[in-house]
Amino acid sequence: MRSIFLQILAVTTINLKSLPQRLWLSLATVIAVGLVVTVLLAFLAMANGFQRTIADSGAEDIAVALRSGSLSEINSVVLRDQVRLIEDGPGIARGADGKPQTSGELYLTVDGTKRSTGTKASLPLRGLGPQGPALRRGVVITAGRMFNPGTNEIIVGKALGKEFEGFDLGQTVTFNSTRWTVVGIFAADGSVFESEIWADLPVLQSLFKRVGAVQTVRARLINPAAIEALRAYSDSDPRLKLDVMSEAAYFAQQASNTSDLIQKLGWPLAIAMAFGSLAGALNTMYSSVAARATEIATLRAIGFSGFSTFVGTLVESLILAAVGGVIGAAATYLVFDGFTASTIGGSFSQVVFNFQLSPRLIGQGLLLALVVGLFGGLFPALRAARMPIVAGLYGS
Amino acid sequence: MxxxxxxxxxxxxxxxxxxxxxxxxxxxxxxxxxxxxxxxxxxxxQDRATPDRLVVLNKINFTQPLPISYYNRVAAVDGVAQINHFSWFGGYYQEPRNFVAAFAVDPENWMKLRDSDFVFSPEIRAAFIRERTGVLVGARMMEKWGWKIGDHIPISSNIWSQKNGSHAWDFTIIGSFTARIPQADTNVMVMSYDYFNETRSFGKDLISWLALRTTSVAANERVTNAIDGMFANSPYETRTDSEKAFSKAFAAQLxxxxxxxxxxxxxxxxxxxxxxxxxxxxxxxxxxxxxxxxxxxxxxxxxxxxxxxxxxxxxxxxxxxxxxxxxxxxxxxxxxxxxxxxxxxxxxxxxxxxxxxxxxxxxxxxxxxxxxxxxxxxxxxxxxxx
Structure with a gap:
């Protein structure tokens, strides 16, 4: 057993030490595998970042009520009477003053200009009441102050302010021939709300001619399980018939389409490229075996087993692929991790998110690299193991 | 050798x-x-858009409406050759996930404006103008859902509701059309604006956008300025853009x-x-x-x-x-x-x-x-x- 191990070690060392002789071809394989891993990880980090930004925004103990079938906030319409009925619904938490903790909200989109490209993009403008911020995790004003009720003042999420022009503290913007002043910048625990602009609900309602109607109602539940009671209450009242779901479920559904799409693009592309680089790896390893034919035959002649030459070749291939994989992962990490991008979310408006690599994703990338290395080395290794000693000694 | x-x-x-x-x-x-x-x-x-086509949108954002009265006012602007208005229906069939691209339009004008893209038979032309509850469905959409001409189909809206509270409208498919040029997408449904406007419970007399054709490309800039100037400082300010620029900006959003x-x-x-x-x-x-x-x-x-x-x-x-x-x-x-x-x-x-x-x-x-x-x-x- 020990001798087999020593043989393998010896052959592998010889193989690796002879790598510089095949420098360019080996380097081509390493870089090819690295590029495959980079492409895969860039897509996965994009999907992951988008998913995390949106899905992590929702809380389990917040209920969201939308018009049935509307799918997203932008389409929904909830009338004033329906808002009252929801406020009286079961399972809704009440504040110290005995009032239900609910927030009827408007969700509109307005045009903004992206800093990086100068292109127009739709940004969400949310109208909410005094309870609104309290229904969201970790909302803090990082600069300036909260808007005053009844005024044309807005506060801007910090992610949106970074990506889009014209929303710095103190600037004014015009929507609907009305000037609005940015009086505050807020953070919201990295959630999707940081990609929004917030204004006072009644002011937005009157300026956008939506008096008496909102688009969604959010409510804090006494516990996450209370969602069932609220849903049953809504379903049984013909005046309501709203889609009631937890905020977490709402955002999970909003995120899934886009992030699925990104993953569905990323994997097939990476796998196709992996096949391309597999062809390269096979080529490299066959050349390696051919170049070492005499050497392999000599080793066999002095008593090395076929198995050790098999493993030696396979290990060479796996190491080349692994180095490529690590380079690819490192390149993705350096170039893309934390890279800020924005795309259109579920409500026809922009969501700002960061590319996010995770150990699990890096693991997937390295696995793909090793699979390429395994198959790229397997057949050449078999050839090495089966090579007739005499033919090898005389050269090909 | x-x-x-x-x-x-x-x-x-x-x-x-x-x-x-x-x-x-x-x-x-x-x-x-x-x-x-x-x-x-x-x-x-962008590639399909011909340079003489312009779109007039609400300046705030394309999801904000415009009043229907703008239709006649813009039509009267010197240099506007053809014009139509569109209202986004937000349609779906049976399940909210089954998205249906449906618009409410002025039937006669719509067929005129899209005549270069789609093939309409004379009977369909007449029927679409005559039948208020009738819809025209493009060939690809017919194929997608297995619909036939004469079918009565309930199409729900994820935005609008009828005065009776229902979210679904019952339409009759009175005709279909095919593409005249390969880039034209026939996965689309159009309905009569008058019928849609009368039956919906809110948003009355509002439309989503106007599409128009200028008399010549040279007139584009003048027409754009005339329209946007006319509605400046009104409750519904407009932004007029070429169809091409609008499509490009829309694609860039992704x-x-x-x-x-x-x-x-x-x-x-x-x-x-x-x-x-x-x-x-x-x-x-x-x-x-x-x-x-x-x-x-x-x-x-x-x-x-x-x-x-x-x-x-x-x-x-x-x-x-x-x-x-x-x-x-x-x-x-x-x-x-x-x-x-x-x-x-x-x-x-x-x-x-x-x-x-x-x-x-x-x-x-x-x-x-x-x-x-x-x-x-x-x-x-x-x-x-x-």
Whole structure:
């Protein structure tokens, strides 16, 4: 057993030490595998970042009520009477003053200009009441102050302010021939709300001619399980018939389409490229075996087993692929991790998110690299193991 | 035996190696063709748009409405040849996930404006103007849901509701239309605005946007300024833009698709460039003695150069052309499932032409170094080298 191990070690060392002789071809394989891993990880980090930004925004103990079938906030319409009925619904938490903790909200989109490209993009403008911020995790004003009720003042999420022009503290913007002043910048625990602009609900309602109607109602539940009671209450009242779901479920559904799409693009592309680089790896390893034919035959002649030459070749291939994989992962990490991008979310408006690599994703990338290395080395290794000693000694 | 035979024999001397290189070239070109087609289909709105078409939107954002009264006021602007208004219905069939692209329009004008894109029979023309509850459904949408002319279908809206509280409208399909030009998407449904406006419970007399055609491209700027100036400082300010600019801005909202495509295609090409380029160098070096023999026989350096380049170009074509075939099959397979996302997905001739051009360039790049080495090779060293 020990001798087999020593043989393998010896052959592998010889193989690796002879790598510089095949420098360019080996380097081509390493870089090819690295590029495959980079492409895969860039897509996965994009999907992951988008998913995390949106899905992590929702809380389990917040209920969201939308018009049935509307799918997203932008389409929904909830009338004033329906808002009252929801406020009286079961399972809704009440504040110290005995009032239900609910927030009827408007969700509109307005045009903004992206800093990086100068292109127009739709940004969400949310109208909410005094309870609104309290229904969201970790909302803090990082600069300036909260808007005053009844005024044309807005506060801007910090992610949106970074990506889009014209929303710095103190600037004014015009929507609907009305000037609005940015009086505050807020953070919201990295959630999707940081990609929004917030204004006072009644002011937005009157300026956008939506008096008496909102688009969604959010409510804090006494516990996450209370969602069932609220849903049953809504379903049984013909005046309501709203889609009631937890905020977490709402955002999970909003995120899934886009992030699925990104993953569905990323994997097939990476796998196709992996096949391309597999062809390269096979080529490299066959050349390696051919170049070492005499050497392999000599080793066999002095008593090395076929198995050790098999493993030696396979290990060479796996190491080349692994180095490529690590380079690819490192390149993705350096170039893309934390890279800020924005795309259109579920409500026809922009969501700002960061590319996010995770150990699990890096693991997937390295696995793909090793699979390429395994198959790229397997057949050449078999050839090495089966090579007739005499033919090898005389050269090909 | 002419040079071509020699090139072919050389290429396939090591069959496995040649096939492996072809596979990697095939994959790179398949990726190129598929992604380029996607990007093209994605931007089809811009390519389809003719320069004399303008759209008038609410200045705040395209999701904000405009009053229907703007229709007549804009129609009266000097330089406006044809005009129509559109109202987004937000339709779905049976389940909210079954999205249906439906618009409320003025039937007569809509058919006039889209006459260059779609084929309408005279009977359908008359019927659509006459029947208030009737809808026209494009051929692809008919096919998608298996509808027939005369069917009564309930189409729900994810925005609007009827006065009786229902979210669904019952429509009768009174006719269908096909595309006159390949880029026109017939996965669309149109209904009469008058009927829609009377039956909806809110948003009365509001429309989503106006589309118009100017008398000439030269009039575009004047018309744009006249319209936006007319509504400045009103509760509904407008932004008039060319249809092309609007489509482009809309596509750009998803992100920089072109950049992503370029990066991926770039990565795929760099990969094969290195693999194939290095292999070609190795292959030709293995043949050093032979090249020496050929030179001894009187083959000129130029002829050797052409033969090696010919081999690498042949390799690129033999890998790349089947790659285009694979791309064609792939596109045909995914076209139906992606119809609502990229309606006009297909492998366009100019993408094929660009791909073939790239193959030749690729062949030259990968063959250049070994070909020059071979050309410059000195007979004595060549025959002396092992």
């Amino acid at each position: 002419n040079d071509l035979v020699l090139i072919r024999k050389n290429l396939f001397r090591r069959k496995l190696r040649a096939i492996l290189m072809m596979v990697s070239i095939l994959i790179a070109f398949a990726i190129f063709a598929v992604l380029a087609s996607f990007e093209r289909a994605f931007n089809a709105g 992100g920089n698709i072109a950049l992503i495509v370029e990066l991926v295609v770039g990565a795929a090409f760099v990969t094969i460039l290195m693999i194939v380029g290095n292999t070609m160098v190795m292959t030709v070096r293995e043949r050093t003695r032979e090249i020496g023999v050929l030179k001894t026989l009187g083959f000129s350096g130029g002829r050797i150069l052409r033969m090696v380049l010919g081999e690498s170009i042949l390799l690129a074509l033999l890998g790349g052309l089947p790659g285009l075939g694979v791309a064609l099959l792939l596109i045909a397979r995914v076209r139906d499932s992606l119809m609502s996302f990229v309606p006009t997905l297909s492998l366009y001739p100019d993408i094929v032409a660009a791909a073939v051009g790239l193959m030749v360039v690729f062949g030259i790049i990968t063959g250049l170094v070994p070909a020059l080495n071979a050309m410059r090779l000195n007979i004595v060293t060549a025959l002396g080298r092992n």
